[in-house]
Amino acid sequence: MTDADRRKVLFNYWSLPSGLSFPYATVGAQNRSFQKHWLNEFTWLAYSNINNGAFCKWCVVFTPQTVSRSAKPPGSLVSGPHCNYEKAKEHYNNHQNCHCLKLCAAMFDNFVQTDADKSRDVRNALNSSRQKAVEENRNRLSRTIEGSQRRWYIFTERNRLQ
Numbered sequence: 282m283t284d285a286d287r288r289k290v291l292f293n294y295w296s297l298p299s300g301l302s303f304p305y306a307t308v309g310a311q312n313r314s315f316q317k318h319w320l321n322e323f324t325w326l327a328y329s330n331i332n333n334g335a336f337c338k339w340c341v342v343f344t345p346q347t348v349s350r351s352a353k354p355p356g357s358l359v360s361g362p363h364c365n366y367e368k369a370k371e372h373y374n375n376h377q378n379c380h381c382l383k384l385c386a387a388m389f390d391n392f393v394q395t396d397a398d399k400s401r402d403v404r405n406a407l408n409s410s411r412q413k414a415v416e417e418n419r420n421r422l423s424r425t426i427e428g429s430q431r432r433w434y435i436f437t438e439r440n441r442l443q
């Protein structure tokens with residue numbers, strides 16, 4: 282996964298079509314659906330309307346780097362959509378407190394910070410190239426002025442000589 286892929290999954294991939302109604306899943310005798318306000322309660326939570334379920338976007342992106350081979354594989358929310366909404370909040374709270382999420386959260390913070398540093402570097406590079414362009418224009422202009430002054434001088438000198 283490249284940084285561009287990570288950025289996409291963390292920030293772009295999950296935007297939901299406006300007016301999306303979350304499908305109901307039958308749990309026991311009851312119909313439950315994903316509740317949009319959960320997205321505000323859990324910053325890592327994302328809903329995929331393609332997979333019809335919830336994911337932890339931080340763990341989706343960073344788990345491959347934090348899980349050792351001996352650790353148990355990540356469950357729903359990470360390796361697949363979480364669709365059992367009956368005890369969803371309990372499940373999300375458990376996830377919020379799990380060690381894996383804490384590691385992924387630290388990696389997420391670090392990623393955002395590095396990204397901000399990079400874009401600042403890009404901005405600085407742009408600024409310095411813009412600054413260079415301004416200076417080059419100024420130099421070119423003054424060379425042109427010098428050139429035309431010199432040509433004018435040569436012209437008048439020649440005319441004087443003739």
Ligand SMILES: [Zn+2]
Pocket residue numbers: 325337338339340341376381382385
């Ligand atoms: Zn997670």
